[in-house]
Amino acid sequence: MVTLSASVAGRRRLTQPELDMIVTAHERFLGGKPGGKRASLRFVNLSGLELSGRNLSDADLSASVLDGTRMIRTRLDRASLFGSDLRKAILVQASLVRADLRGACLRGANLTQADLTKADFREGQVAIPHPTKGLNGLRQEARMGDVDGATFAGATLDGSQFNGASAFASDFTDCSLRGAIMTGANLKEANLSGANLEGASIGGANLENADLSGAVLTGVDTATARVSGAKLAGVLREPTAAAVAVAAEMLGMAKANHAWCETGGQTGRPAKFDTADLRPLGDALKGMRLTAMSAKGACMVGMNLAGAQLQGANLEGADMRGVNLQRADLRGARLVGANLTKADLRGAHLAVLPLAPGRSNPASLSGAKLRYVHAQTADLSSAILDGADLRGADLTGANLLSASFRDAEISSAIGLDAA
16 A cells, blocks of 8 residues: 655645646646656645646645645646645635545645545555654554545535545535445534435444535435434435326326427427426436426426426426536526526526517526536526525626626626626
């Protein structure tokens, strides 16, 4: 097993110009350009330096100190951070897909909206330098991944490995932990409200006094987890047997809606799914013509509606967390109070729906929850977003002409400069 150290002792301190030169050479290496060289930043002290916006994919930063280092939107995909000290590091919107974080310390780090898909936070065999002999007198110590007090709000941690890691009092609000392996992890007093833990493994995990309010727990076995004092109000579990039993009937209603659109109203009729659990339909509604469909208060969490035609649909108060609405036509749709946290609205049309000469209907998202939503290049022209929660939303390249954001919460939203 690799033996590394995360102590400052014996670490060469790099200056910002030295670091910039190394990273530039690494970026040239990644691009296959002359003069490129893979970055080897093992056993160095990079605390407090600036790496925001740089590409360090596949770099080796093993056992280095990055305490307080700024890495906003930095690419660290497949990077080795084994045994590194990342306390209070700023990794907002950074990409750490498949990063090796075994034995690393991320206490108090800010990983808001970071992509940590399949990242590894498991135990690592870390070497502790001698207090006087430094690296010449090492002793080995098994150290668990430590993310106590870290912030992962809105982050993606799908398939990540937290086996035995400690995340005491960490903030996982609205993050995605689908298929994450968290067996034996310490999540005591962690905030997992609104998080999606679909299919996650939490056997033997400590969730005492954790906040799981509104979390998605479909496919999660909590039998061996410690949940004493945990807040479980509004937790979403598997569809009921009754919902599964009527899935075929609901699909038939959707097909009738499609036929109504195809025939100009000659056959079929708009579907009515108010308060229904539509999750058993899975991907069946993808690309369907569902104009004027009503699904007020329906549960559609994680469904695939990419390319669906939902002009004038009534989705008021629907739970649409994590829904795929890429390129969907939602012109004139009513999404008042709907929960679209972490939904994918890239390229979606939420503009005005023409009804007749001189008559039109704008898309209404008043009071909707759009936290961490992906809405790049979406058409939101003339849309009503009054009172909506857009914290952390990405609207890069979106058409926001004449859109209304009165009393909307827009802190940390991206791409609103055009509004």
